[in-house]
Amino acid sequence: MEERVRHTPEADTEFRIHVRDLVRRPGTHREYSRDLTIVEALGTEVIGVPLGAAATLNIQCEAVTDGIWVSGTFAARAAGQCGRCLDEVHHDLEVPVQGLFVYPDAPHDEGDDADDVFEFDGESIDLEGVVRDAVVTSLPFTPLCEPDCPGLCDQCGARLADDPDHAHEILDPRWSALDSVKDSLRLSDKKES
Ligand SMILES: [Zn+2]
Numbered sequence: 001m002e003e004r005v006r007h008t009p010e011a012d013t014e015f016r017i018h019v020r021d022l023v024r025r026p027g028t029h030r031e032y033s034r035d036l037t038i039v040e041a042l043g044t045e046v047i048g049v050p051l052g053a054a055a056t057l058n059i060q061c062e063a064v065t066d067g068i069w070v071s072g073t074f075a076a077r078a079a080g081q082c083g084r085c086l087d088e089v090h091h092d093l094e095v096p097v098q099g100l101f102v103y104p105d106a107p108h109d110e111g112d113d114a115d116d117v118f119e120f121d122g123e124s125i126d127l128e129g130v131v132r133d134a135v136v137t138s139l140p141f142t143p144l145c146e147p148d149c150p151g152l153c154d155q156c157g158a159r160l161a162d163d164p165d166h167a168h169e170i171l172d173p174r175w176s177a178l179d180s181v182k183d184s185l186r187l188s189d190k191k192e193s
């Protein structure tokens, strides 16, 4: 708690891990397990871990020469909407989280802009960005309630999975045009007789 107060509290998030006990001590490592409540939704417009959801972060931090290597998992339940029938969809996620957090004075390899290398202040690591990317990457582009969800009836909007035999009388405008021709023919037949 004391630690939290000493560092800019406004920058503190539930994804921030204090690692001062590991800093500059290559070979040391520590495990962090944290249950947290999501304060800013993670995901895409169609599916994500909503505000207020419970989540678990299980992380191993290991001091290496240039920084701290972080690896572990983030687990939470994502909620969204089926892309076909608009029903609610839930996904239990357990996504891998990893990255190398290097000290500000660590030697930089020019052209070494690997996706999972980040700089940190040498005191605490904020995993929010890493977790956010890992969650977004693991979520389906088009969430589906079932892989073969038949979607909605394009005529009345009924959910077809609830009513597999759902059908409408085919009212093709071309047929109704013919019907009216037939009617008028019948009428003219009657007139002639
Ligand atoms: Zn569906």
Ligand SMILES: [Zn+2]
Pocket (backbone or CB within 6 Å): 153, 154, 155, 156, 157, 158, 166, 167, 168
């Ligand atoms: Zn219908």
